[in-house]
Amino acid sequence: MARLLSSSDIRSLSRGLGIQPTKKWGQNFVIDANTVRRIAATAGLDEDDVVMEVGPGLGSLTLALIEIARRVIAVEIDPKLALALPTTVAHRAPEEHERLHVIETDAARIRADQLPEPPTALVANLPYNVAVPVVLHALETFPTLDKGLVMVQAEVGDRLTAGPGTKIYGAPSVKMAWYAKARRAGSVSPNVFWPVPNVASGLVAFERHESPEANRKEVFGAVDAAFGQRRKMLRQSLKSWAGSGEAADEILRRAGVEPTRRGESLDITEFIALADAKETL
Template sequence: MARLLTSGDIRTLTKGLGIQPTKKWGQNFVVDANTVRRIAATAGLDADDVVMEVGPGLGSLTLALIETARRVIAVEIDPKLALALPTTVEHRAPEEHGRLTVVETDAARLKADDLPEPPTALVANLPYNVAVPVVLNSLETFPTLRKGLVMVQKEVADRLTASPGSKIYGAPSVKMAWYTKARRAGSVSPNVFWPVPNVASGLVAFERVESPEANRTQVFAAVDAAFGQRRKMLRQALKGWAGSVAAAEEIMKRAGIEPTRRGESLDIAEFIALADAKEAAHE
């Protein structure tokens, strides 16, 4: 079993590497072993899983994931951390360290051929400023991702799992629902991090759903238009997307959606219906 990092270990490592956690890359390192074990357990990994971990940092979570998964592909943007991670894992998990692959790149721009093998699970402590694009890009880029567990800012967790009609329901909620069935999987105190952030964190667990038979680009364009002017009625909000207010009303009529509704009241199925109706109107 791997020897997980303690708070003292993390401070020793950062000092030895000459690393000062930066806000630029959203670096807040988990220093609580119980939290790491909890995340790894909640992720529900199997022995044949290939885990993509985004932002492994010093390896706190990596060491727990590598105990179960067949392979952990750690995607790290910081060159110092990317270089140091294999040594840390080899020292603290000598029997499992061969399962680790480190890829130095920006996860928000990750492409399929950047990884040596298609991942089946995403497990990560994500920087708050890039959490949504990283999750959505990963789901789009890697159809093999069957499940995941991400730790993000509480507000981001709430948005990713929000239901239609709530004030926090928005474009991230709808786009997440295109790919997955997502749920809140717990909260995380700021005190388990170093440096201690001024926000609480939340866990989001998800399982991939079957891809809808629709034009994703067109659906997402409708979503962006609807929430770009979320206070307006859909016939106004979708004016640019449809071409005119009259065209928007006709598309909504075809889709069986009242033009006076607002974007925050529509679920993913209704946005798909809008995209389908627009395509049908142009045939």
């Protein structure tokens, strides 16, 4: 069994590597072993899973994941951390360290051909400013991802899991619904991080479902247009996406959506109906 990192271990490793957590990459390292055990357990992993971990940092969560999964593919943007991680895992999990594969790259731009094999699960402690693009990019790029658990800013978690008709419902909510069913899976205390963030954090779990038979580009285009001017009625906010005001009215009519509604009232099926209607013009 791997020896997980304590708070003093994290600080000692950081000093030894000459690393100070940086805001540039949103680095807040988890320093509580109970928290990483909880995340690994909540992710619902089994011994056949290939986990893609984004932002492994010094390896706190990596060590918990490698005990369970068949392989952990750690995607790290910081070159110092990417270089040090295999040594840390080999030292603290000598029986499992060969399951680790580290890739030094930006997770928001990673390609399928960079991975040694297709991942089945995404588990990550994500900086709030890149959480949404990283999750959506992973779901689009790796169709084999059938589940995931990400730790994000609480507000981001609310947006990813929100339903129509709420103030926090927006483009991230709809786009996540295209790929998967997402839910809040708990909260995380700021005190388990170093440095301590000034925002609350939470867990979001998701399970992929079969993607709709529709033009994703057009659906997401409608979503972006509707929420780009979310206070306006759809007949106004969809004009640029549709090509004209007249086209927007006709698309709305064919989709069976009232032109006076606003984007925040539509669910994913209605955005799909809009995209389908545009293609029949």
